[in-house]
Amino acid sequence: MKIFVTGCCGYIGSHTCVELLTNGYNVVGLDNFSNSKKEVLDKIREISGKSIKFYEGDMLDSSILYKIFSENEIDCVIDFAAYKAVGESVSKPIEYYTNNVSSVLTLLTAMKKNNCKRLVFSSSATVYGDPDTIPITEDSKTGGTTNPYGTSKLFVEEILKDLYKSDNTWDICILRYFNPIGAHSSGLIGEEPNGIPANLMPYISKVACGKLECLSIFGNDYDTPDGTGVRDYIHVVDLAKGHIKAVEKLDREKNGLYIYNLGTGKGYSVLDMVNAFEKANGIKINYKIVGRREGDIAVCYSDPNKAKEELGFIAEKTLEDMVRDAWNYENHN
Numbered sequence: 001m002k003i004f005v006t007g008c009c010g011y012i013g014s015h016t017c018v019e020l021l022t023n024g025y026n027v028v029g030l031d032n033f034s035n036s037k038k039e040v041l042d043k044i045r046e047i048s049g050k051s052i053k054f055y056e057g058d059m060l061d062s063s064i065l066y067k068i069f070s071e072n073e074i075d076c077v078i079d080f081a082a083y084k085a086v087g088e089s090v091s092k093p094i095e096y097y098t099n100n101v102s103s104v105l106t107l108l109t110a111m112k113k114n115n116c117k118r119l120v121f122s123s124s125a126t127v128y129g130d131p132d133t134i135p136i137t138e139d140s141k142t143g144g145t146t147n148p149y150g151t152s153k154l155f156v157e158e159i160l161k162d163l164y165k166s167d168n169t170w171d172i173c174i175l176r177y178f179n180p181i182g183a184h185s186s187g188l189i190g191e192e193p194n195g196i197p198a199n200l201m202p203y204i205s206k207v208a209c210g211k212l213e214c215l216s217i218f219g220n221d222y223d224t225p226d227g228t229g230v231r232d233y234i235h236v237v238d239l240a241k242g243h244i245k246a247v248e249k250l251d252r253e254k255n256g257l258y259i260y261n262l263g264t265g266k267g268y269s270v271l272d273m274v275n276a277f278e279k280a281n282g283i284k285i286n287y288k289i290v291g292r293r294e295g296d297i298a299v300c301y302s303d304p305n306k307a308k309e310e311l312g313f314i315a316e317k318t319l320e321d322m323v324r325d326a327w328n329y330e331n332h333n
């Protein structure tokens with residue numbers, strides 16, 4: 001089966017390419033390197049022993065998409081290409097809506113013209129806003145997003161639902177990721193944030209290696225066991241495997257629109273993460289408690305049962321695996 005992966009050199013895309021290649025899929029990839037490096041292609045080859053057929057270009061450019069579809073018989077598309085920095089999205093809404101929403105319309109148009117109607121889309125737990133109930137199921141209400149990034153994911157979900165309503169010969173799987181962290185155990189691929197990381201795990205890694213002095217913990221007065229924010233961290237390799245399960249599901253079922261949470265179902269606090277990192281890696285993390293970060297919620301973790309029952313997906317890696325692999329990647333780079 002031939003899978004077209006957009007954003008194939010990014011954090012989640014690169015790990016998914018490795019899983020696809022090692023599971024016998026042929027992979028065609030597209031990236032414009034707006035948030036990744038060319039070398040990732042060599043790393044994917046080094047880990048998997050196989051190559052992807054790569055096109056450099058922008059998903060907003062319909063001509064490259066038509067070229068890809070005309071040169072390859074694509075069975076399924078996995079769409080990762082997007083901008084993902086929550087804070088930046090507030091100051092650059094036009095860029096975020098263009099890259100995250102218009103690009104999907106360009107892709108869907110090219111898919112339709114080429115009669116390829118099978119899509120796995122990267123969505124996010126952010127679409128649940130501030131959840132009413134925990135753990136969050138796929139039926140929990142969506143909306144109430146607080147930034148253009150989150151809203152862009154919500155918009156695309158609605159577009160995909162309308163598309164399926166209009167033509168139920170599409171096969172669409174929307175995956176709502178919780179908090180992906182960690183890296184491939186080889187240390188060859190991982191998360192490469194631009195500048196000072198906004199997310200917890202890459203920030204901890206930078207403090208551990210001395211590039212940053214001290215972690216600011218955003219609030220210890222939440223209604224959680226230790227007062228710090230609780231999230232559902234999932235190892236990126238588990239997350240990548242979830243995409244194989246989604247592709248298999250679409251191949252098995254034919255015609256449907258499915259939505260799944262990809263998480264572990266466990267919530268860990270910021271202090272849990274700091275402690276786990278220190279214990280697994282034997283490194284002390286300097287931290288200080290500061291005020292809450294605007295837009296943050298207290299608790300967010302998934303009910304992972306739908307993905308388990310319908311996809312056969314279970315996240316297998318432990319918190320120790322996540323923090324060890326994150327540090328291993330930092331050390332390699």
Ligand code: NAD
Nearest residue numbers: 007010011012031032033034035036058059081082122124
């Ligand atoms: P990433 O930035 O590491 O990867 C995205 C890749 O897409 C990059 O290689 C970038 O160069 C490429 N890209 C961006 N716009 C493009 C365009 N117009 N044309 C071609 N290539 C383009 O991000 P990631 O963490 O791998 O995230 C992948 C997807 O998962 C995104 O859609 C993101 O919104 C979603 N997601 C990520 C997280 C997370 O915490 N990492 C959580 C939930 C959802």
Ligand code: UFG
Nearest residue numbers: 124125126177178179198199200203216217218229270296
């Ligand atoms: N945190 C700190 N200090 C930091 C960074 C984060 O205390 O320097 C805390 C946050 O307050 C939060 C937790 O660590 O309690 C996790 O924060 P992240 O920024 O790592 O992750 P978020 O849950 O805020 O958001 C992430 C992505 C979103 C995505 C969401 C759900 O940034 O894009 O997970 O998948 F939508």
